Amino acid sequence: MGASVSTVYFNLRIRHPTLDMPLIDYELAFLFLPMITLGISIGVAFNVMFADWMVTVLLIILFLDNNILTTIS
Numbered sequence: 001m002g003a004s005v006s007t008v009y010f011n012l013r014i015r016h017p018t019l020d021m022p023l024i025d026y027e028l029a030f031l032f033l034p035m036i037t038l039g040i041s042i043g044v045a046f047n048v049m050f051a052d053w054m055v056t057v058l059l060i061i062l063f064l065d066n067n068i069l070t071t072i073s
Contacts, residue, residue, distance in 0.1 A: 011024055
């Protein structure tokens with residue numbers, strides 16, 4: 001957490017190289033928060049409901065699917 005806080009602190013002062021705006025678009029970052037919260041809630045529920053080996057298998061399937069979809073396009 002300390003690394004995250006220090007990274008945000010130091011990036012607050014950095015400006016975009018070509019536009020007159022901050023390097024981090026905070027309005028866009030706030031748009032991602034509901035989906036991040038939903039993903040955390042689903043992940044915690046699955047971790048409680050499923051066994052450890054099943055969570056591992058589901059993650060492997062998810063990563064393989066993402067890998068296949070990105071290599072196709």
